[in-house]
Amino acid sequence: MSRKWDAIVVGGGHNGLTAAAYLARAGRKVLVLERRHVLGGAAVTEEIFPGFKFSVCSYVVSLLRPEIIRELQLARHGLEILPLDGTFTPMESGDYLWRVDDAAKTFREISRHSRADAEIYGDYGRAMVELGRFAKDILAMTPPDPFSGKLADVRPLRDLLDRFRALPELDRHNQLQLFTMSAIDFLDQWFETDVLKATMSASGIIGTFLGVRSPGTAYVLLHHYMGDIDGAFRSWGFAKGGTGMVSESIAAAARGFGAEIRVNSPVKHILVKDNEATGVVLENGDYHLASVVLSSCDPRLTFMRMVGAEHLPPAFVSDVSRYKFRGSSGKVNLALDGLPDFRALPGHGRHLRGAISISPSVDYMERAYDEAKYGQFSRRPYIDIVIPSLTDPTVAPPGKHVMSCFVQYAPYDLRGGSWDEQREWFGDTVINTICEHAPNLRERILHRQVLTPLDLEREFGLSEGNIFQGELSLEQLFFLRPAPGWAGYRTPVRRLYLCGSATHPGGGIMAANGRNAANRVLGDRLT
Numbered sequence: 393m394s395r396k397w398d399a400i401v402v403g404g405g406h407n408g409l410t411a412a413a414y415l416a417r418a419g420r421k422v423l424v425l426e427r428r429h430v431l432g433g434a435a436v437t438e439e440i441f442p443g444f445k446f447s448v449c450s451y452v453v454s455l456l457r458p459e460i461i462r463e464l465q466l467a468r469h470g471l472e473i474l475p476l477d478g479t480f481t482p483m484e485s486g487d488y489l490w491r492v493d494d495a496a497k498t499f500r501e502i503s504r505h506s507r508a509d510a511e512i513y514g515d516y517g518r519a520m521v522e523l524g525r526f527a528k529d530i531l532a533m534t535p536p537d538p539f540s541g542k543l544a545d546v547r548p549l550r551d552l553l554d555r556f557r558a559l560p561e562l563d564r565h566n567q568l569q570l571f572t573m574s575a576i577d578f579l580d581q582w583f584e585t586d587v588l589k590a591t592m593s594a595s596g597i598i599g600t601f602l603g604v605r606s607p608g609t610a611y612v613l614l615h616h617y618m619g620d621i622d623g624a625f626r627s628w629g630f631a632k633g634g635t636g637m638v639s640e641s642i643a644a645a646a647r648g649f650g651a652e653i654r655v656n657s658p659v660k661h662i663l664v665k666d667n668e669a670t671g672v673v674l675e676n677g678d679y680h681l682a683s684v685v686l687s688s689c690d691p692r693l694t695f696m697r698m699v700g701a702e703h704l705p706p707a708f709v710s711d712v713s714r715y716k717f718r719g720s721s722g723k724v725n726l727a728l729d730g731l732p733d734f735r736a737l738p739g740h741g742r743h744l745r746g747a748i749s750i751s752p753s754v755d756y757m758e759r760a761y762d763e764a765k766y767g768q769f770s771r772r773p774y775i776d777i778v779i780p781s782l783t784d785p786t787v788a789p790p791g792k793h794v795m796s797c798f799v800q801y802a803p804y805d806l807r808g809g810s811w812d813e814q815r816e817w818f819g820d821t822v823i824n825t826i827c828e829h830a831p832n833l834r835e836r837i838l839h840r841q842v843l844t845p846l847d848l849e850r851e852f853g854l855s856e857g858n859i860f861q862g863e864l865s866l867e868q869l870f871f872l873r874p875a876p877g878w879a880g881y882r883t884p885v886r887r888l889y890l891c892g893s894a895t896h897p898g899g900g901i902m903a904a905n906g907r908n909a910a911n912r913v914l915g916d917r918l919t
């Protein structure tokens with residue numbers, strides 16, 4: 393079986409599908425090959441238990457680029473984003489902190505904890521918006537290579553520097569701090585309320601093997617703020633029908649432009665001849681030839697498994713082998729026959745419709761990391777909970793609910809024992825931790841799905857279970873992602889491109905990687 397395609401995309405996650413959609417829109421004949429039975433990768437909806445539809449991995453959307461929603465007409469293809477309002481943090485004292493999308497209410501609520509913090513909270517938000525404005529254009533650009541010395545690379549770097557110089561002094565100062573400080577050190581300069589800093593710092597550690605006091609985590613705060621700047625939704629939201637609907641709507645757009653998309657089609661090898669990619673071979677022995685191949689899988693899978701080190705320069709192989717994954721997150725998905733009742737704020741009010749953050753203090757967050765540093769999952773973890781069925785009743789049977797619990801830390805490498813032995817213990821630990829705040833949860837649980845970093849690797853092809861296909865640490869961002877000299881979606885193998893989260897601008901449901909990579913392919917005029 394052979395057929396000449398213009399482009400083959402390995403992996404039907406949302407970035408692979410986005411690349412396919414843009415290439416097909418430009419008139420290219422495109423084939424997408426997805427290993428699993430369902431599209432979406434880490435942006436997927438699955439009915440794990442009858443009637444309960446889970447956003448199995450990613451659960452909230454905000455970073456998805458507005459120009460992509462527009463250009464691919466995703467709303468017409470079924471994408472609808474529902475608001476996720478606020479963050480509720482129950483505290484160990486029995487009190488709580490509940491921030492909502494209403495400045496006056498949030499002011500009153502923070503004032504209960506600190507008047508000074510309430511007064512400066514708005515200024516902080518505005519400062520982050522300014523920083524994000526500077527950073528957002530970077531998301532859509534192909535990172536220039538500062539080492540190449542070519543004019544095409546020097547010019548965008550100089551423009552960036554000029555824009556940086558034009559910022560007000562305070563913004564420049566903040567920007568540099570964000571690149572170098574820990575999330576807590578950065579927040580300490582603004583706020584005094586411990587629970588407020590603990591909850592805000594959480595977005596600095598998502599998907600990293602770092603603690604809230606580790607330098608470099610302040611930048612990740614900004615990465616998570618980006619959607620608030622000019623994202624289509626200006627805050628976090630749920631995709632109606634689960635996050636899989638993001639992927640499904642992009643797939644529908646791609647099909648509309650003529651792309652062919654196949655599931656249950658695991659790629660075994662990327663064919664390379666005379667240092668050029670020529671096609672792929674599937675696990676079942678079928679092969680397909682193409683002018684270019686794009687891989688949305690991470691560098692370890694793409695280069696070490698599918699291409700083979702023998703086809704690559706040794707220096708590049710050594711960069712790929714040093715690329716850090718270090719998965720640190722797990723997920724517990726619960727099917728419930730009723731809602732949890734939080735001691736700090738009993739009842740089923742609006743606080744259950746937003747994020748519920750188990751991040752009661754800065755020390756709690758840092759201790760959760762301490763255990764992971766020494767090879768254990770956190771015995772009292774940070775947990776980010778959402779109950780999407782309250783906002784989107786289509787995902788659970790009437791009167792029942794789905795509850796998604798994102799958990800840190802769950803180190804991929806356990807010291808002593810294996811994840812297969814400790815999976816249920818990990819699940820129990822998460823539920824016990826939530827029950828400290830909402831004791832009735834246990835009797836509400838009908839079913840549970842526990843995903844460890846090992847499960848994320850086995851089931852979703854995320855090496856070492858890293859949720860972003862590699863850590864979002866500074867040494868792996870922008871012109872260094874995934875390797876110095878190879879941040880522009882091209883690879884050392886001609887006609888082979890990367891288009892997934894391991895490329896600039898990193899992980900999260902953004903789709904920018906797929907679009908940037910498709911633009912690079914079209915610009916190279918090899919198809």
Ligand SMILES: Cc1cc2nc3c(=O)[nH]c(=O)nc-3n(C[C@H](O)[C@H](O)[C@H](O)COP(=O)(O)OP(=O)(O)OC[C@H]3O[C@@H](n4cnc5c(N)ncnc54)[C@H](O)[C@@H]3O)c2cc1C
Nearest residue numbers: 403405406407427433434450451452659853893899900901
């Ligand atoms: C637990 C978890 C929670 C998260 N929460 C959020 C969140 O709330 N919000 C957010 O914005 N982001 C979140 N993320 C991150 C976000 O989901 C990912 O960054 C994003 O979905 C990655 O998309 P991608 O297309 O780049 O890669 P992937 O989704 O990893 O897609 C790669 C695809 O390649 C396929 N594949 C692998 N091997 C082969 C092969 N041999 N042949 C063919 N296909 C193959 C895989 O099955 C997969 O479908 C989360 C991720 C996880 C895991």
